[in-house]
Amino acid sequence: MQTVAREGKLSPAGRVAFLSRTEIIAAAHRLNSKSLSDAENKKLFGKCNQSHGHNYTVMVTVRGEINPISGMFMNIYTLQEHMQEAIMKPLDHKNLDQDVAYFADVVSTTENLAVYIWESLQKCLPAGCLYKVKVYESDKNFIVYKGG
Numbered sequence: 445m446q447t448v449a450r451e452g453k454l455s456p457a458g459r460v461a462f463l464s465r466t467e468i469i470a471a472a473h474r475l476n477s478k479s480l481s482d483a484e485n486k487k488l489f490g491k492c493n494q495s496h497g498h499n500y501t502v503m504v505t506v507r508g509e510i511n512p513i514s515g516m517f518m519n520i521y522t523l524q525e526h527m528q529e530a531i532m533k534p535l536d537h538k539n540l541d542q543d544v545a546y547f548a549d550v551v552s553t554t555e556n557l558a559v560y561i562w563e564s565l566q567k568c569l570p571a572g573c574l575y576k577v578k579v580y581e582s583d584k585n586f587i588v589y590k591g592g
């Protein structure tokens with residue numbers, strides 16, 4: 445279906461684009477499960493059973509139809525604002541296990557951090573537009589979570 449504005453040609457409706465933004469959060473954590481004994485935690489998590497920190501790189505990808513009038517489906521600054529509220533404010537320069545209630549009983553693995561970020565963003569983004577959360581714990585280690 446063609447949509448033509450008063451001036452200029454417009455892209456046909458129905459084109460889906462994927463918009464991504466990254467932010468870096470510095471956070472401390474300790475891999476420790478309350479369901480395991482101290483000895484089991486030490487055996488399973490090794491040195492990560494001790495408090496340490498990471499500079500996590502978080503990449504959020506949203507998707508939507510390109511608006512034929514504006515040429516976008518979401519202003520990047522809107523995504524930035526949502527990431528500020530859902531990610532930076534609750535997580536940056538925090539101790540995940542002590543300062544974030546979600547991790548009181550959830551092991552602060554990168555997998556669970558990605559789930560937390562997904563669920564936090566779902567509350568503020570339009571339904572269905574969140575596509576992917578990718579979290580790098582280091583240059584080499586990263587997790588991708590797409591919901592479900």
Ligand SMILES: CC(=O)C(=O)[C@H]1CNc2nc(N)[nH]c(=O)c2N1
Pocket residue numbers: 475492496552553554555581
């Ligand atoms: C390295 C670290 O500092 C960690 O905290 C690592 C240790 N291993 C590991 N394995 C996973 N599947 N997920 C993690 O988040 C993780 N953290």
Ligand SMILES: O=P(O)(O)OP(=O)(O)OP(=O)(O)O
Pocket residue numbers: 576578588
């Ligand atoms: O996320 P997709 O499906 O676009 O695929 P990709 O670019 O391989 O990304 P990833 O491996 O991070 O899911």
Ligand SMILES: [Zn+2]
Pocket residue numbers: 473492496497498
């Ligand atoms: Zn770690």
